[in-house]
Amino acid sequence: MSVSARKGGRFVRRIATRFHGSGSESANAIWETIQLARHQDRPYTLDYIPRLFTEFEELRGDRYFRDDPSIVAGIARGEDGPYAVVGQQKGRDTAERTHRNFGMPSPEGYRKAMRVFELAEKLDLPVVTLIDTPGAFPGADAENRGQGGAISRSMQAMLRLRVPVVAVVIGEGSSGGALALGVADRVLMLENATYAVISPEGAASILWRDAAKARDAANAFQPTAANCYRWGITDVVVPEPTGGAHTDHDEAARILGTHLARTFKELRGMAPGERQRQRRERYRRIGSYREVPNADGTQLVVQGDAVHHSGAGPTG
């Protein structure tokens, strides 16, 4: 996607129609987007929070084990009232990156998020989540403390919220580690953000068995905002300042702020039960499959051992 200047309100429709018919973006453009999404000067969660809110109090710890600095969570004062904010935080310099674990959360991070969701529920605070992670942390300790269950329960907690919840993919959204904070009434995505099932490097080493093929993987996934809009993964593509969000943090936050305000205004008009129902429906609809008649002889009624499927025997 070219990052040239765009003007105002027609942006979303333009970007969508642009990729609807003629198909894919060029490999170079996609790779450029991925580099922008990971740009080290790109605004992170802690850059957006003070620009979107007048006051912020960070809450730390999951109340079970420890605090996970790769997820920042807290309460914030917006122009129209209090909010709960949760987001992954990468680091800008080496020291901070190590401290933040490169924005790769452990189960404690997701449990902290769930704790803040609960608080939001109690105090009727709308929830904003900011997604920016290469994925959940792949570590033995994280696994032993239930990484899988932490991610699934975080999604569950978000589905159960009665307050409005908006997720924003601000940078890199990869794997379940991103989706754990991404189950929302509306999902916004910045123009140069990416959202994919796995990082291009991870995909390259799994599918191509060669980590150097990240570019090919990126081209195959096409994880850009325009495509996510097309597939119904994101509802709004938020424009970035000319050249990308890293060129002007204030302007990037201002544009995001207007979109957030608009989105929350719309969501506040709905009853909590209705929001919950539509949130479920939103995810229920996502999917792409064919329906074929059973021409291959698949039996509808299978009788115990009587049925044999070639090659369906045990494998080791």
Added chain:
Amino acid sequence: MSRRHISISVDRLKRRPSGSPSRKLPADDRSCPKCSSHYRAEELRRNLGVCASCGHHFVVGARERIDQLAEGAGWRELWSELRAADPLQFVDLEPYPDRIERAERKGSNEALVVGELRVRGIACIVASMDFPYLGGSMGSVVGEKLYRAAERCAERGLPLVVVTSSGGARMQEGVIALMQMAKTVVAFELLRDAELPTVVVLAHPTTGGVWASFASLGDITYAEPGALVSFAGPRVIEQTTREKLAPDFGLAETQLANGQVDDVVDRRDLAGRIAKVLGILDRPRAAGPAPAVTWAQERAERAATVARGLPERAKRAVARVTRQDEGGNR
């Protein structure tokens, strides 16, 4: 004399059933990777895919798994017409449709098979993942089938049993596959609303997006012996953190100690254990849940309260009405 075929051919032991070479094997004989015992396909099938000498659990396909749980009784497959599409026109080392076609030729139609059956007499819906089909990976069809399974459970008041065996989200469907994680969590929410139990059985391997979504949300969670259960695979962890993992990392037994599963259950006991827990939780659903105070009783009591203040004749009239109510609602 003995009909048991004994082979010491190293060549044959090396031939793992990955891809086309397995076609050349006579029938589909297997050797146990742990103790090298050799089994005829039929023999192993009768043994539920468990090595008789060392207890190693072989991976079993989705349909065979449901056969095992049905224990010879019939079962009905649901939504077998749903097949994978190629929304991204995805090509890695080969185009995605080619992979689908090759996997379908092996006899499965998708990585999740849903069946309606009775496990030792208890009606339920079983959703079983098929590892031989593209690594049991979760794409749109898996999400949709699981959702429909949950929906049907809620409609009919049936419990849901899920047997997982998957490498995670299906890469070839990109971010759409990722979203199936959320979709399956929604599916389990339907069962929460309907107050119906979910039993999840983690078979080897349950990793990635499957473990990080519905597989970790079961009300009752069992794992098969030796099954790998983890979000990130051991290879990825070793590469990322450069730490050497313990040999028992992520195995069912470790996850039991970690508090991630309720028990490690041998496949030969599985049907019995599922039937046991579903039996404990079973309620006569067809008649609807029986509330402590029935509507008729409540109405009679309210009428009696009112009647206490009335003259004798009116009391008799009220009594007559409430008696009729009770009779009518019995």
